[in-house]
Amino acid sequence: MQSVRAVILGFGTVGQGIFNIAQQRRAELREQHQVELVIAKVLVTDAARAGRALPEGFDASLLTDKIEDVLASGPIDTVFECMVGAQPAYDHVRALVQQHGCAVVTANKVMFAKHGAALRELAGAAGRQVGYEACVAGGVPVIKTLQNMKLVQHITKVEGILNGTTNFILTSMRTNPGKSYEATLAEAQAKGYAEADPYNDVSGMDAFSKLMILSELAFGAQPAWPEVPVVGIQEITAAKVAEASAQQQRYRHVASTELVTEGGQRKIVASIRPLLVDAQHALYAVEDVHNAVAVSTDYLGVVTLMGPGAGMYPTASVMVEDWLTFVQQNKLKSGSA
Amino acid sequence: MQSVRAVILGFGTVGQGIFNIAQQRRAELREQHQVELVIAKVLVTDAARAGRALPEGFDASLLTDKIEDVLASGPIDTVFECMVGAQPAYDHVRALVQQHGCAVVTANKVMFAKHGAALRELAGAAGRQVGYEACVAGGVPVIKTLQNMKLVQHITKVEGILNGTTNFILTSMRTNPGKSYEATLAEAQAKGYAEADPYNDVSGMDAFSKLMILSELAFGAQPAWPEVPVVGIQEITAAKVAEASAQQQRYRHVASTELVTEGGQRKIVASIRPLLVDAQHALYAVEDVHNAVAVSTDYLGVVTLMGPGAGMYPTASVMVEDWLTFVQQNKLKSGSA
Numbered sequence: 001m002q003s004v005r006a007v008i009l010g011f012g013t014v015g016q017g018i019f020n021i022a023q024q025r026r027a028e029l030r031e032q033h034q035v036e037l038v039i040a041k042v043l044v045t046d047a048a049r050a051g052r053a054l055p056e057g058f059d060a061s062l063l064t065d066k067i068e069d070v071l072a073s074g075p076i077d078t079v080f081e082c083m084v085g086a087q088p089a090y091d092h093v094r095a096l097v098q099q100h101g102c103a104v105v106t107a108n109k110v111m112f113a114k115h116g117a118a119l120r121e122l123a124g125a126a127g128r129q130v131g132y133e134a135c136v137a138g139g140v141p142v143i144k145t146l147q148n149m150k151l152v153q154h155i156t157k158v159e160g161i162l163n164g165t166t167n168f169i170l171t172s173m174r175t176n177p178g179k180s181y182e183a184t185l186a187e188a189q190a191k192g193y194a195e196a197d198p199y200n201d202v203s204g205m206d207a208f209s210k211l212m213i214l215s216e217l218a219f220g221a222q223p224a225w226p227e228v229p230v231v232g233i234q235e236i237t238a239a240k241v242a243e244a245s246a247q248q249q250r251y252r253h254v255a256s257t258e259l260v261t262e263g264g265q266r267k268i269v270a271s272i273r274p275l276l277v278d279a280q281h282a283l284y285a286v287e288d289v290h291n292a293v294a295v296s297t298d299y300l301g302v303v304t305l306m307g308p309g310a311g312m313y314p315t316a317s318v319m320v321e322d323w324l325t326f327v328q329q330n331k332l333k334s335g336s337a
Numbered sequence: 338m339q340s341v342r343a344v345i346l347g348f349g350t351v352g353q354g355i356f357n358i359a360q361q362r363r364a365e366l367r368e369q370h371q372v373e374l375v376i377a378k379v380l381v382t383d384a385a386r387a388g389r390a391l392p393e394g395f396d397a398s399l400l401t402d403k404i405e406d407v408l409a410s411g412p413i414d415t416v417f418e419c420m421v422g423a424q425p426a427y428d429h430v431r432a433l434v435q436q437h438g439c440a441v442v443t444a445n446k447v448m449f450a451k452h453g454a455a456l457r458e459l460a461g462a463a464g465r466q467v468g469y470e471a472c473v474a475g476g477v478p479v480i481k482t483l484q485n486m487k488l489v490q491h492i493t494k495v496e497g498i499l500n501g502t503t504n505f506i507l508t509s510m511r512t513n514p515g516k517s518y519e520a521t522l523a524e525a526q527a528k529g530y531a532e533a534d535p536y537n538d539v540s541g542m543d544a545f546s547k548l549m550i551l552s553e554l555a556f557g558a559q560p561a562w563p564e565v566p567v568v569g570i571q572e573i574t575a576a577k578v579a580e581a582s583a584q585q586q587r588y589r590h591v592a593s594t595e596l597v598t599e600g601g602q603r604k605i606v607a608s609i610r611p612l613l614v615d616a617q618h619a620l621y622a623v624e625d626v627h628n629a630v631a632v633s634t635d636y637l638g639v640v641t642l643m644g645p646g647a648g649m650y651p652t653a654s655v656m657v658e659d660w661l662t663f664v665q666q667n668k669l670k671s672g673s674a
Contacts, residue, residue: 144485
């Protein structure tokens with residue numbers, strides 16, 4: 001039995017989901033993969049915060065608000081990073097990789113969009129990998145699918161609905177004709193689909209981070225950030241939605257990145273904007289909080305993946321999948337598989 | 338530079354696609370994967386057949402109609418099997434694995450539905466793998482996605498549109514109100530979407546093989562074949578389609594396999610039949626010759642994959658992907674990655 005010691009940075013919905021899954025799948029991990037996942041330390045913002053809800057079976061003494069405690073918590077094989085924002089998440093993960101040579105599994109799209117390339121290089125130098133399936137489209141396996149496609153396919157375009165909040169709002173405005181953007185946003189907030197401060201979602205900035213990650217994976221590079229138009233959904237009115245419906249069209253908030261050739265030069269052209277799509281479009285049928293990604297390649301044409309874009313278990317479970325993939329690959333390397 | 342010698346069994350559309358892709362990607366395989374794919378022999382039914390169309394750059398002296406020539410063609414690392422029917426395909430592949438210890442990549446759903454478990458065991462005993470992504474839903478990466486999901490998810494149901502011919506016919510009958518099944522089938526044949534003898538597709542037997550493969554992957558077992566109802570689309574009339582359209586419903590030819598618990602016993606319940614689905618259904622939007630698979634798991638809910646279900650390049654390219662995955666894993670094993 002191999003014992004893998006891991007730490008979790010950030011213990012909100014996703015971080016707690018990882019702990020829960022490790023508990024729920026303990027017997028299967030042992031029997032099917034001969035591995036035990038031991039959570040050695042959990043970093044939170046304020047370890048002494050009163051009234052904190054913790055998962056059943058969680059040992060509160062694992063909590064700390066000091067990264068030094070995490071770094072000093074014995075040998076660490078894997079860091080599950082579920083924080084918000086590029087910093088201090090990146091500094092924390094970097095220190096862990098440098099001091100422990102650990103593998104990284106992250107759900108932090110803002111951190112990874114900005115520092116993903118450097119982080120993969122750093123981990124690679126330590127002979128380790130970075131899993132980032134959870135950064136884009138939650139439980140939809142777009143990262144692994146693209147990684148595999150890249151072996152043979154030339155990817156020409158990736159477009160998707162990468163934010164469940166905006167898709168919920170646009171869907172709800174269409175299925176409730178006359179309902180205003182503001183009233184629908186309030187409904188989304190009441191249902192827990194939108195934050196109290198909805199700017200990041202409705203402006204397209206959340207989708208922007210995800211799109212940059214997809215660009216880098218599909219094309220090996222990101223476009224220059226200031227050149228990417230990012231248009232939110234705030235200007236979509238009930239009247240515009242009604243007009244679209246009359247034409248059998250739907251508004252979708254589409255993030256798109258494409259490889260184009262201009263004057264013999266290959267260039268990545270990306271954008272995030274509300275688009276009117278008709279029934280022939282791959283994203284027409286993607287409703288409510290779902291995410292979807294349509295990938296175009298030379299040999300395949302278009303392949304579309306659709307599913308849950310967020311949530312404790314979709315997101316946390318693909319992080320545990322990332323980790324288990326690394327466990328399997330390490331077994332191949334060590335000849336124990 | 339690693340040189341990998343492979344043979345191709347069956348040189349129809351898919352077999353020729355593999356050869357073409359190997360040619361088109363030769364430089365990339367060398368530069369990015371340090372590997373050269375050498376086609377050592379190609380098995381066809383009648384090597385002397387006059388007027389055969391061969392891909393550009395193909396050396397006709399590689400053709401043989403004797404499996405003995407294939408078996409004697411020097412060391413063989415990989416067999417690409419693109420034949421039709423369980424036999425003699427399975428005997429050929431088995432002989433190759435036994436005598437050469439080769440990896441197998443197959444597009445032959447009938448062979449794999451029947452002999453997949455035995456073949457994987459045989460290859461496993463030789464330390465090799467079997468790739469069968471191309472057996473189900475052509476270019477849609479359902480096999481690799483399920484393999485990865487199985488690491489953590491409990492898969493509860495897999496349902497899909499696994500045959501492009503029947504989906505084209507049902508789509509065309511709906512978009513051309515009043516058009517009969519017979520006239521639409523004739524149109525599909527004229528377009529090359531249906532065979533001269535369409536039985537295998539329209540009866541559901543083609544989808545049946547694919548569904549058995551999905552069952553075995555998702556649940557570790559196939560249901561007893563005689564217990565699986567297989568209903569074709571031959572009884573769908575223009576009048577039935579009109580009635581469905583009036584209710585905003587669509588006919589889909591749905592292959593479904595599900596894990597149910599009856600009296601404390603886990604049981605696989607599978608069927609193939611025309612279903613009426615409404616706009617909320619994951620397969621409602623899948624039109625024309627497309628294939629789609631919706632996978633339900635405990636942590637993810639439903640994830641849907643959609644794309645090209647057939648064709649030279651979609652099918653052949655996922656076979657080359659399977660092969661390259663094995664090349665990468667072998668590098669991990671040998672420590673050269």
